[in-house]
Amino acid sequence: MHLSRNIVLLLCAAVVTTTSIGANSFSLFLGRIEVHAQQKGWEKEWNEAMAGAKKDGKVVVATSPDPVMREIAAKFKARFGIPLEHLAGSSSQLAARLETERQAGIHSVDVFLGGVQTVANVLYTGKMLDPLKPHLILPEVVDAKRWKKGKPWFVDPEERYALRVYSTITGLLHINADYVKPGDLTKAADLLQPKWHGKIATEDPTVAGSGSNTAARIYLQMDEEFVKKLYVTQKAMIARDRRQLTDWLARGTYPIVFGAQSSDVERMRKEGFPLKEIYGFADMPPALTGSPWLLTLMNRAPHSNAARVFVNWIVSKEGLEIYARAEGRAALRTDTDESFIPSEQVPKPDIPYFDTFDWEFTVSAKEKIRLRMKEILGR
Numbered sequence: 001m002h003l004s005r006n007i008v009l010l011l012c013a014a015v016v017t018t019t020s021i022g023a024n025s026f027s028l029f030l031g032r033i034e035v036h037a038q039q040k041g042w043e044k045e046w047n048e049a050m051a052g053a054k055k056d057g058k059v060v061v062a063t064s065p066d067p068v069m070r071e072i073a074a075k076f077k078a079r080f081g082i083p084l085e086h087l088a089g090s091s092s093q094l095a096a097r098l099e100t101e102r103q104a105g106i107h108s109v110d111v112f113l114g115g116v117q118t119v120a121n122v123l124y125t126g127k128m129l130d131p132l133k134p135h136l137i138l139p140e141v142v143d144a145k146r147w148k149k150g151k152p153w154f155v156d157p158e159e160r161y162a163l164r165v166y167s168t169i170t171g172l173l174h175i176n177a178d179y180v181k182p183g184d185l186t187k188a189a190d191l192l193q194p195k196w197h198g199k200i201a202t203e204d205p206t207v208a209g210s211g212s213n214t215a216a217r218i219y220l221q222m223d224e225e226f227v228k229k230l231y232v233t234q235k236a237m238i239a240r241d242r243r244q245l246t247d248w249l250a251r252g253t254y255p256i257v258f259g260a261q262s263s264d265v266e267r268m269r270k271e272g273f274p275l276k277e278i279y280g281f282a283d284m285p286p287a288l289t290g291s292p293w294l295l296t297l298m299n300r301a302p303h304s305n306a307a308r309v310f311v312n313w314i315v316s317k318e319g320l321e322i323y324a325r326a327e328g329r330a331a332l333r334t335d336t337d338e339s340f341i342p343s344e345q346v347p348k349p350d351i352p353y354f355d356t357f358d359w360e361f362t363v364s365a366k367e368k369i370r371l372r373m374k375e376i377l378g379r
Helices: 005-016 023-056 068-080 091-103 116-124 188-192 210-221 224-233 242-251 262-270 304-314 317-327 359-377
Strands: 059-063 084-088 111-114 168-170 173-176 200-203 237-239 256-258 275-278 287-289 294-298
Touching: 023 304, 059 068, 059 091, 059 304, 068 084, 068 304, 068 317, 091 111, 091 116, 111 116, 111 304, 116 294, 116 359, 168 287, 173 242, 188 224, 200 210, 200 242, 210 224, 210 287, 210 359, 224 359, 237 242, 242 256, 242 262, 262 275, 262 317, 294 304, 304 317
Parallel strands: 059 084, 059 111, 200 237, 200 256
Antiparallel strands: 111 294, 173 256, 173 275
């Protein structure tokens, strides 16, 4: 630990007066010196990262095509003077691109914001990530008191690669209330009624992402027979474009939709569309999600210092609150505003929710169910 000349002089003075002030007071004094030194340490590290980021010229962030990324890019550039290049796509699409690039010796992405299935089963197992934990610098990011879990929550087995910053009671599906009346859906079994045959749409359950997450949740909370009836017998329309799903929902083409983009649905609802989110049923209780993403740092990042600046800012109060508000998600920081989130979406303490973003569930049961869904649907 490096101490400045002034601190050394203070320390010497304290030693001389130890007898008069007492051992306890002296220990407290030493603690303050150590905190001061650590603070100076992070400032030095942060300044070095900022200087390097300016030389990098930009940061490349791969994540879903969320409209909020425009605001994130603008705010990040305004705050630090560093342009942000957004590589948009689904987690599975982006991961496939990165795998192809790496086989050709290309490394184009610095930061990956993605779903747990892609992070756990592709990026982590494929050794495409750098440890993120050592690169968290800002005191407001590493301070345990700023996090509901008592620390930044790294969910990978080594607790250093994948940072989870959201935990929200996830919606199961959306309905168009012009077509689905009160009392039509009071339990999950009502989805199997003949009246909904050909009236249900869903995100592709065979591709890693939110569609397969939902299918795995239904599979485990209900059973395989229920899944077959829902996806096959009811002739659920399958799509990979979440905006298409949202459009179908709003038009009433498919008045029951699994996987519509929540932010788009909320915007349409404010515009007067009769759309409603359902979180669960008595026979299918609500569950948690870590959506929209886990934060990860790509290894061999082409703009490594700009990446360090970005990963600290995006999970700071300012950065995380922008994203959480736009996506309607409950952040795991203790100091972010949650007034915009419906109370039914905020997890209650000590309730054992089913967690769709659980790492072990993702690498074992969820992937097996995804492959089983491919068999069931003949894909």
